[in-house]
Amino acid sequence: MPDTGALAERAHPEPPHPYRLPFERDRARIIHARAFRRLAGKTQVFTHRYSDHFRSRLTHTMEVAQIARTVARTLGLNDDLAESLALVHDIGHPPFGHAGERALDEALREFGLRFDHNLHALRIVEHFESRYAEFRGLNLTLGVREGIIKHSRDYSAVEHPELAEYFLDLRPPLEAQLIDLVDEIAYLTADLDDGFEAEILSLNETRAGVRLFEEFYAPMRIRYAGSVEKLVVNEALKRVLNALVDDLIAETGHRVERAGATTLEDIRHARERLAAFSPAMEELRMEAKRYLYVHLYNSPELAYDHDEAEQVITTLFRAWVSDPALLPASHAAQIDDTGAPRVVADYIAGMTDQYILNQYEAWISRKG
Numbered sequence: 001m002p003d004t005g006a007l008a009e010r011a012h013p014e015p016p017h018p019y020r021l022p023f024e025r026d027r028a029r030i031i032h033a034r035a036f037r038r039l040a041g042k043t044q045v046f047t048h049r050y051s052d053h054f055r056s057r058l059t060h061t062m063e064v065a066q067i068a069r070t071v072a073r074t075l076g077l078n079d080d081l082a083e084s085l086a087l088v089h090d091i092g093h094p095p096f097g098h099a100g101e102r103a104l105d106e107a108l109r110e111f112g113l114r115f116d117h118n119l120h121a122l123r124i125v126e127h128f129e130s131r132y133a134e135f136r137g138l139n140l141t142l143g144v145r146e147g148i149i150k151h152s153r154d155y156s157a158v159e160h161p162e163l164a165e166y167f168l169d170l171r172p173p174l175e176a177q178l179i180d181l182v183d184e185i186a187y188l189t190a191d192l193d194d195g196f197e198a199e200i201l202s203l204n205e206t207r208a209g210v211r212l213f214e215e216f217y218a219p220m221r222i223r224y225a226g227s228v229e230k231l232v233v234n235e236a237l238k239r240v241l242n243a244l245v246d247d248l249i250a251e252t253g254h255r256v257e258r259a260g261a262t263t264l265e266d267i268r269h270a271r272e273r274l275a276a277f278s279p280a281m282e283e284l285r286m287e288a289k290r291y292l293y294v295h296l297y298n299s300p301e302l303a304y305d306h307d308e309a310e311q312v313i314t315t316l317f318r319a320w321v322s323d324p325a326l327l328p329a330s331h332a333a334q335i336d337d338t339g340a341p342r343v344v345a346d347y348i349a350g351m352t353d354q355y356i357l358n359q360y361e362a363w364i365s366r367k368g
Helices: 022-031 034-041 057-074 079-088 097-109 117-128 142-150 161-166 174-197 203-209 211-223 229-259 264-268 279-297 300-322 340-349 353-367
Strands: none
Touching (some): 022 142, 034 057, 034 117, 034 353, 057 079, 057 174, 057 229, 079 142, 097 300, 097 340, 117 142, 117 340, 142 161, 174 203, 174 229, 174 279, 203 211, 203 279, 211 229, 229 279, 300 340, 300 353
């Protein structure tokens, strides 16, 4: 498998640690970062109006990390790199989940700008986190910084010349390629779980509309006929997760073997990304994902949360861009270099759900 030597380099050279490898150090730096801690207060699917039993962005991240480490280790990859990438993959998300990200992106479009949580995550670890006297950011390894950018999509070197050091014309390492797929596994199974718990998803409709769930639910209902329904669902969801993980491991291994990829350079120059689900599993996964979009993410029960996210973010964004004096001094000082729209977007993106709601209530009180 790939030699990760070059991936372990840092922008600011540091002496080696006596007993921790480079990606182990990255993992610790991510976990200790303020932006990582704030994930505990950011929406995954369900906002503050619901029970705190549901996943937050932080608990989702922990689930992704656990799966990523298992998949990477089974495939003979660097599991410390994979785990670090999983831990950092959502660090750039704003409050209110994907609804908040859409609202912030729409607000920036009025100024010819965009919000991209991958690019924002890179700015967090390279610039916003301040923990060291000798340099800005966390000084993460090249492998982790490249993975932040490329784990879920490819960026054009023409459109993003500032990312030139991240090999935009080449495939990312397998550890990075796995993260987006592992993320899909984690949220698909978790969102079914939370959707049932919130009583938004119907068990009978899900059985009819999600073949991957029904494949495992039907035999579990027979095996555990006397059990509480919730426990039968849990047994089915565990097996759905295992089936997705098994398929990802097997299909990725087959593709690597067929490509004859034995080095990092082989992975980088492959015709396509080699981490993948089998065609049959991908069909089932996409069916489940489409079902969740219709019956959960875009459900009437969550419409209020989406509307609230848009109203809060749009209102505060416009207010602070119009009057940057309302910003904290540390953010206002960046406007001359970065511009008010981007500074305001950065400020908002760093907030937890509750913090931005408090800011909104304070702004409404002042206006009143």
